[in-house]
Each structure stands twice: as C-alpha cells, then as structure tokens.
Amino acid sequence: MIELIRVSHRYLCRKVLKEVTFAAEKGQITCLIGLNGAGKSTVLKAIMGLTPIHGGTIQIDGKPIGRDTYEQVSYIPDHLAVPPSMKLSDALQFMEDFYSRWNKDRASELMRFFGLDYRERAGRLSKGTAAKFNLVLGLAQDSDYIIMDEPFAGIDLFSRESIAEVFSSELVGSRGVLLTTHEVGEIEHLIDQAVLLRDGTVARTFECEQVRSEEGKSVVDVMKEVLLA
Numbered sequence: 001m002i003e004l005i006r007v008s009h010r011y012l013c014r015k016v017l018k019e020v021t022f023a024a025e026k027g028q029i030t031c032l033i034g035l036n037g038a039g040k041s042t043v044l045k046a047i048m049g050l051t052p053i054h055g056g057t058i059q060i061d062g063k064p065i066g067r068d069t070y071e072q073v074s075y076i077p078d079h080l081a082v083p084p085s086m087k088l089s090d091a092l093q094f095m096e097d098f099y100s101r102w103n104k105d106r107a108s109e110l111m112r113f114f115g116l117d118y119r120e121r122a123g124r125l126s127k128g129t130a131a132k133f134n135l136v137l138g139l140a141q142d143s144d145y146i147i148m149d150e151p152f153a154g155i156d157l158f159s160r161e162s163i164a165e166v167f168s169s170e171l172v173g174s175r176g177v178l179l180t181t182h183e184v185g186e187i188e189h190l191i192d193q194a195v196l197l198r199d200g201t202v203a204r205t206f207e208c209e210q211v212r213s214e215e216g217k218s219v220v221d222v223m224k225e226v227l228l229a
C-alpha cells in the first residue's frame, strides 16, 4: 500500500499539507477529493518525490519512497510531458528504453483501445487525445500503483467514459490506483475509497460502498456535507 503518515509540506512559510495521513491499497481505487487549492496535486507530487516533505513519512509497501519509486508507481500528471514535435511512436520507444518495467504489449493494446495514431505528433493532439496518450504512457508500465492527477480535466463526455472504462478493465487489473478528480459524480461507482482533503488536512476518509449501504449517501453527498460545511 501507499501510506502517508502525518505528512506536512510548506511553500515558503505557508503550510500546504498538515499532517496528512491515509493509505491507498493495492487492488483498490482511492480518490483524493478537495476544492481548488486543497493540496491534492501536492500530495501526489510528494509521493513521487517531486516535491519535498517537511514532516511525516511516505511508504510504499512498507519502504520509504526512494529511487525505486518510479518503477513501483506510475505517475500520470495533468498534462502530457512529451515534446510537441515528437511522434507518438517515438515517445513510446523512449518510454521502452527508459523504463525497465515497460510493457510493450499493453502499450499496443492501450493505443488500440483509445484509437490513437502512432504517426501523430504530440503537439497536434487535441486535449482529450493528449489525455488518452498520457494514460497510455502511465498504464503501460508494469507498476504496482498508478497515480493520476485529474485524468478527466477538460475532456468530453464520451472520452471520459472510455477513460473510466479503463479503470475497471484488465489494463489496470489488481494494481492500486490513487487519483484526483473534480468529476467525482461521474466515476463514483468506480471508487472504493474516498479521501476528503480540506485546506491541506484530511477531513474524512471513507469506504464508498459502506457509506452507500449504511448511510444511503453518495460520495458527492458526503463531499458536499464535509467540504461545504
């Protein structure tokens, strides 16, 4: 599991994460939910070691994050970080050369699934198509966990549906997924656990099915209750 224990982070003097504690399990989809500026992207970057933490610990399967994190966890940022002039085929080749756990067959399957053209250049992709290619780059790594920052941002309904379909497919399989999204209503049927972040602190963590059956509430209901209170 990816485990954060009392993780704190500050930008200059401002505390952005305050003793954030939660765990994202393998085989589960955990959704980090919060209003703009709550600290969601900072949490994901901290897990990847892309931003330092100023307190607490982050462990993956019981070990502190470190050099191996990139092999264990695929990070899919909210933008496609491929040079605009690069063809998709070349970007895939680069990934294959760089990542020892790159799964070429899965990459081909994902390219087919999303109907992407290998000859296209990254800079010419529409926003939705770039988001799909971004997912290919992340999901084709044989990692144990997948972290996604806003995979649905600015994407049309049908593309969102096909992206959501991937979550429940073999392409994700038994890996652990930790994602942030503002489109909670659309994917709440896929989420196992929700972590509500408010002003850099965890306001509530819950199992979605439990809240549905015991309290008769949707994730969006709880989110409104907690975050808009």
Ligand SMILES: Nc1ncnc2c1ncn2[C@@H]1O[C@H](COP(=O)(O)OP(=O)(O)OP(=O)(O)O)[C@@H](O)[C@H]1O
Residues within 6 Å of the ligand: 011, 016, 034, 035, 036, 037, 038, 039, 040, 041, 042, 043
């Ligand atoms: N490079 C930076 N320098 C200073 N402050 C920053 C920087 N990056 C983020 N912040 C601040 O940290 C806080 C948390 O930002 P973060 O991007 O993690 O929020 P978020 O929950 O992902 O927001 P959103 O939903 O808008 O993407 C915000 O108040 C933001 O202004």
